[in-house]
Amino acid sequence: MEVILTSKESLLNELTKMDIVMYRKRGLADIGKYAHEPPGFRVKLYDIYNKLSLEDLQVMYEMKRERYQIKK
Numbered sequence: 397m398e399v400i401l402t403s404k405e406s407l408l409n410e411l412t413k414m415d416i417v418m419y420r421k422r423g424l425a426d427i428g429k430y431a432h433e434p435p436g437f438r439v440k441l442y443d444i445y446n447k448l449s450l451e452d453l454q455v456m457y458e459m460k461r462e463r464y465q466i467k468k
Contacts, residue, residue, distance in 0.1 A: 404446075407453040412441045414460050 416433055423431020445453065 404450050404453060407450070407457055408442055408445050411445055411453065411457060411460065412438045414464060415441055418464065 416438055419433045419437070420430045423429065445456075448456070
């Protein structure tokens with residue numbers, strides 16, 4: 397498993413950004429326009445993900461990258 401992002405901070409930012417993008421795209425699929433996430437959504441995700449270890453964040457990043465078909 398090769399992860400370019402090695403700092404916890406960079407992984408947290410990328411993971412929350414991925415989730416925001418998927419939230420908005422889901423709104424596009426459901427209602428025909430991009431949905432805006434609720435206020436504080438990214439901060440809450442960040443706080444939750446921040447409880448995970450660096451290794452867990454790396455695994456989650458790889459899983460989401462593969463699932464969302466994001467190129468390195």
